[in-house]
Amino acid sequence: MTRQLMTGNAAAAWGARLADIDYVPAFPITPQTEIIETLSRWIGEDALAARMTMFESEHSMITAAGAAAATGVRVFTATSSQGLLYGMEMLYAVAGWRAPFVLVNVSRGLAAPITLEPDHNDIMAARDSGFLQIHCATCQEVLDQMLIGYRMGEDAGVRLPVIVNLDGFYLSFTREPVDLPEKPAVDAFLPPFDPGPTRFRAGKPVSQAVAVLGGAPYSYFRYEVELAARAALNVYDEVAEAFATQFGRRHDAVEAYRCDDAEIVFVMIGSFATKAREAVDRLREAGTAAGLVRPVLLRPFPEAKLRAALRGKKAAVVVDQNISIGKGGVLHCELASALYGQKGAPGALLSFIGGLGGRDIGAEEFFEMAAVAAKAAETGETPPPRLLYTGHELREMRKLQAIAHVEHAEAGETP
Amino acid sequence: MYRIRFHGRGGQGIKTASRILGTAFFLEGYEVQDAPRYGAERRGAPIFAYVRAANDPINERGVITQPDLVVVVDDSLVPVPAAGVLVGLGDESVLLIDSAEPPETWNRRLNVAARVIILPAASAGAEVTQAGAECAGAAARLVGVIARASLEAAVRQELADMPGAVVESTARAALSAFDSMAAEEGVITEGTLASARDYAVPDWIEMPVDDVSLSGPAVHGGATSVQVRTGLWRTMRPVIDYERCRRCNWVCGSFCPDNAISVAEDGRPIIDLDHCKGCMICVAQCPPHAIEAIPEVDAIVAERKEKSA
Numbered sequence: 259m260t261r262q263l264m265t266g267n268a269a270a271a272w273g274a275r276l277a278d279i280d281y282v283p284a285f286p287i288t289p290q291t292e293i294i295e296t297l298s299r300w301i302g303e304d305a306l307a308a309r310m311t312m313f314e315s316e317h318s319m320i321t322a323a324g325a326a327a328a329t330g331v332r333v334f335t336a337t338s339s340q341g342l343l344y345g346m347e348m349l350y351a352v353a354g355w356r357a358p359f360v361l362v363n364v365s366r367g368l369a370a371p372i373t374l375e376p377d378h379n380d381i382m383a384a385r386d387s388g389f390l391q392i393h394c395a396t397c398q399e400v401l402d403q404m405l406i407g408y409r410m411g412e413d414a415g416v417r418l419p420v421i422v423n424l425d426g427f428y429l430s431f432t433r434e435p436v437d438l439p440e441k442p443a444v445d446a447f448l449p450p451f452d453p454g455p456t457r458f459r460a461g462k463p464v465s466q467a468v469a470v471l472g473g474a475p476y477s478y479f480r481y482e483v484e485l486a487a488r489a490a491l492n493v494y495d496e497v498a499e500a501f502a503t504q505f506g507r508r509h510d511a512v513e514a515y516r517c518d519d520a521e522i523v524f525v526m527i528g529s530f531a532t533k534a535r536e537a538v539d540r541l542r543e544a545g546t547a548a549g550l551v552r553p554v555l556l557r558p559f560p561e562a563k564l565r566a567a568l569r570g571k572k573a574a575v576v577v578d579q580n581i582s583i584g585k586g587g588v589l590h591c592e593l594a595s596a597l598y599g600q601k602g603a604p605g606a607l608l609s610f611i612g613g614l615g616g617r618d619i620g621a622e623e624f625f626e627m628a629a630v631a632a633k634a635a636e637t638g639e640t641p642p643p644r645l646l647y648t649g650h651e652l653r654e655m656r657k658l659q660a661i662a663h664v665e666h667a668e669a670g671e672t673p
Numbered sequence: 674m675y676r677i678r679f680h681g682r683g684g685q686g687i688k689t690a691s692r693i694l695g696t697a698f699f700l701e702g703y704e705v706q707d708a709p710r711y712g713a714e715r716r717g718a719p720i721f722a723y724v725r726a727a728n729d730p731i732n733e734r735g736v737i738t739q740p741d742l743v744v745v746v747d748d749s750l751v752p753v754p755a756a757g758v759l760v761g762l763g764d765e766s767v768l769l770i771d772s773a774e775p776p777e778t779w780n781r782r783l784n785v786a787a788r789v790i791i792l793p794a795a796s797a798g799a800e801v802t803q804a805g806a807e808c809a810g811a812a813a814r815l816v817g818v819i820a821r822a823s824l825e826a827a828v829r830q831e832l833a834d835m836p837g838a839v840v841e842s843t844a845r846a847a848l849s850a851f852d853s854m855a856a857e858e859g860v861i862t863e864g865t866l867a868s869a870r871d872y873a874v875p876d877w878i879e880m881p882v883d884d885v886s887l888s889g890p891a892v893h894g895g896a897t898s899v900q901v902r903t904g905l906w907r908t909m910r911p912v913i914d915y916e917r918c919r920r921c922n923w924v925c926g927s928f929c930p931d932n933a934i935s936v937a938e939d940g941r942p943i944i945d946l947d948h949c950k951g952c953m954i955c956v957a958q959c960p961p962h963a964i965e966a967i968p969e970v971d972a973i974v975a976e977r978k979e980k981s982a
Binding site: 263370371374388395426428431432433434435529530532533535536537539540541544545546618620621622624625626628644645646647648649650652662663665666668669 | 692695696697704705706707708709710712731732733734735736738770795815866867868869870872876877878880881886890891892893894895897
């Protein structure tokens with residue numbers, strides 16, 4: 259095992275290479291493109307025995323991924339943001355086919371206005387599709403979770419495609435030390451995909467795209483997907499345990515950092531959660547019993563583990579890097595549904611929206627969120643959800659709007 | 674934790690500089706995080722990159738707002754507000770500038786108390802892409818915990834895909850910059866961690882409800898791209914030799930991806946230097962080889978001389 263500096267994109271490419279992928283349907287999009295560029299180079303150098311096909315869109319790319327996975331080969335593909343949404347119809351379809359493969363999504367905010375920087379609205383849009391979701395906080399996790407993702411998705415009791423999510427820029431273009439596992443160790447952990455009797459063969463054609471009328475057969479098939487996803491809760495635990503045994507690194511479905519005696523707990527997903535981890539250490543030094551709960555597995559939703567990690571806490575501070583327009587933070591809603599009416603649920607459940615379009619979250623903002631939460635726990639009054647946005651930022655915005663106002667007037671369209 | 678930010682332009686090796694320094698720290702046993710940040714991925718556009726190094730695993734992420742060291746590879750960026758060179762520069766920070774001007778000038782000009790260290794500007798005509806590596810070499814000496822051999826190994830590792838001659842000349846440039854900073858070894862010390870006891874309370878606001886005429890993301894002005902002087906991004910300048918130019922016009926003008934070459938009344942092609950980004954496609958395409966590429970820095974020096982004469 260060698261430890262080297264590696265970007266999140268390189269870690270994703272290494273995960274695919276070590277998993278011995280057979281097929282890569284591809285379509286470029288920033289900030290994901292480096293992943294398929296790297297795989298393309300390796301294929302060209304004969305370092306990776308796989309076939310890559312460029313498609314004209316993510317819709318066709320995901321169709322091809324599902325079709326290839328149905329034949330029993332190991333498939334990898336990657337996209338980001340607008341691309342994930344362009345292929346959205348097929349996310350639901352291939353999950354319904356029960357075709358397992360790994361799709362890496364490099365999170366990036368959605369238009370309009372258009373941006374290159376990350377938030378989680380792209381991946382949240384895919385949460386109801388039947389794809390399982392793993393959210394990474396470090397480059398090491400990206401590599402490790404690709405291997406875990408294949409083994410979980412291909413499990414005979416699951417058979418669902420998996421999205422491994424990493425944040426654009428904050429992981430995709432950021433180098434960190436990554437332990438690169440040895441190939442024999444990976445082979446011992448991740449055997450070749452065995453589709454069993456479900457393998458599609460050209461000589462024995464079947465139709466994957468069956469039509470059903472009347473709600474009952476439809477309900478049956480969709481709920482079987484739901485049950486398979488729920489079964490993945492245990493499968494994930496088993497696979498993560500096997501991974502820890504093989505490689506010595508634990509990747510629990512829910513990371514609980516300094517939670518045992520914590521009173522105020524942050525709840526976050528993705529790479530920004532390491533900022534919360536840092537804030538927890540600093541808050542502890544200042545005498546605040548803070549902790550962090552990070553769902554690594556988001557689909558299936560590890561409800562029981564989240565309840566256990568948050569039991570008896572004074573307050574939970576959910577920081578959503580997404581916004582369900584007209585409702586608020588998605589993670590906050592999901593956590594509320596998991597905690598409502600449960601014995602020992604945190605006294606206060608606060609919602610903050612932060613990090614939209616890559617907007618940074620400062621250490622002082624974590625400290626202040628903890629202070630607001632402590633006050634809410636003390637008074638029993640939970641403040642309304644808040645967007646992390648400062649007066650300074652609004653002044654900057656107003657400056658740009660003043661320019662737009664002048665332009666508007668010059669164009670003869672006085673507002 | 675060491676927090677170091679590099680500023681420069683696309684093509685000057687800024688990302689490589691941050692990686693050389695990051696790898697050098699890593700070879701010394703540090704935990705490291707390095708990343709470039711760019712909007713327009715184009716030669717000459719302002720970019721920055723940052724390096725964090727610490728003994729413990731690094732949980733901090735994102736752009737460094739309180740740098741211990743800011744390295745400026747291209748001093749023409751300092752007055753460009755969008756480049757953000759001075760963001761978070763405190764009295765304890767150090768500013769390393771690749772410049773022909775002395776530190777006092779920069780302290781006075783910028784009105785900052787931060788210590789300014791000058792890396793003498795590369796001689797005119799030197800490899801532009803080595804500027805970043807030189808700055809990385811100098812920065813490695815300033816932190817004082819990186820051995821010369823680790824710096825050299827880092828350069829070789831980061832340039833492994835480059836031709837041997839480039840690796841050798843870049844290694845020489847980085848090591849010579851490292852040696853030149855001997856007197857300043859160790860002036861950069863690790864910055865402190867944030868304190869949850871004593872912090873500036875964020876001035877969060879309630880977002881105002883604005884009319885859609887204001888809150889829709891529209892640009893109302895026409896031809897705004899004309900106002901953006903992308904010519905500032907140029908590191909090489911195309912210069913037409915009108916003696917050789919055959920006035921065929923359409924070749925250089927049609928190939929110019931920025932439509933920055935127009936035709937004068939007398940048939941001469943004219944390059945709009947406010948918007949030429951220096952891609953050098955016209956230089957490559959010109960049938961009679963009448964367009965020459967010269968380093969922008971030389972062109973500017975020549976212009977200044979001409980003006981003062």
